[in-house]
Amino acid sequence: MNLSLHDNEYQITSVYDINYYSIFEMRKTWWKIIGVGLVFYTLIAGLLMEAPRLAILNETIRAMHFHVPMWFGMVIMLTASVIFSIRYLRTGNLKYDIYAIELVNTSILFGILGLATGMIWANYTWGAPWSGDPKQNASAIGMLIYFAYILLRNSITDPQQKAKIGGVYNIFAYATLIPLLFILPRLTDSLHPGNGGNPGFNAYELDGRLRMVFYPAVIGWTLLGVWLTELRIRLSFIKSKIDEED
């Protein structure tokens, strides 16, 4: 057993035909540097730069640079996960399944952070951490769906079976999650900024100063999430290799 992670010709070969780096040129460092740089920029600019003062929101508008990117990152990574699940079902190659599950794991982390940051913000703006807002409820249900996905995977032992059934559930869950997150909250009034007459980040209110931090924040946090996922995928490959050698 001789694993050297920083070796360039390091490659896992196994019955799964895991040919990781030929598919995904993810080991390059430039995007990691960009991701970390953008997150640092968000931290500094988001907390120190001038922000527009809106009624009710006031300075708490800065939470947008940390709370909203969590949801953007979560949805982007869940979408990627569904694409990998579809690719797994089409090809039967287990490496796509590992991509899918690890993307879901990171999404759950982002979702929990999104809920936590939202609750801290809501505590000061709405007066209580949990106000039964439709978007709050929908994201909590979304978390439940993906916890169920993890549970389902853990209850099956055979790796092919686990991957196949997990993939089916992942796609099905995504198909019901999208109406939950994007249609249902729009049918009722939400307490969230920009809904139901609350001041928010609409086209005319999201002014240049906020945009200059918000868009980099979304990209930065998402890249950080992808990096985290990439590390977990590599760990997962090493584990499956060790399992095989035993």
Next chain:
Amino acid sequence: MIKQVISIFEKEVRLEWRNKTAFNGILLYLVSTIFICYLSFNVRTGQMQTVTWNALFWIIIVFANINGVAKSFLQEGEGRMLYYYTLCKPEVILSGKLIFNILLSVVIAIIGFAVYAIILGNQVSNHIYFLLTILFAAIGFSGVLTLVSGIVSKANNSTALMAVLSFPILLPILLMSVGLSKNAIDGIDISLMNDKLFTLISVDAIVITTAYILFPFIWRN
């Protein structure tokens, strides 16, 4: 193909007809749950608050559905699955089961509503929309539960897993139905309800389409 679907549907109905245990079980489940609610809320007919009445109704319907529809694949043995596999396409199996489950689910909901209305009082003012809500909710429920039942039958066949997996996925449909039926109870203007009803129908369509696309993958094992 249509012939095959019909014969699978017939087989399900006949099976249900011959050993009425399943259907009677659900019926008893419904009646006793409603009666327990009646006793524990300690209400005289027609005195319950509308919100409570509505929420309680949907909770009872959801649990009766999970108990009733869940069996569709769980009761099939390994051998019989293999037998079906040699006979027909997965889409045919799914269609047969789905039609039967929708029927079962609608019957559960309508009987449930009748018993509920008799014991706890009928507070609905727009019956047409209430029944439409029940119908489309039943279609959505059975779509979700049929596929999840197929998934669970390939995992470890436990009812606990069935509940855990189907519950969060049922929630969007459930939330929409609760909202709609609240409107129907209050007798809100129809033009306000149509939008929500169409959303419910489109979610049903999404659920059933994905079920059709995904079912062959869990069937082919």
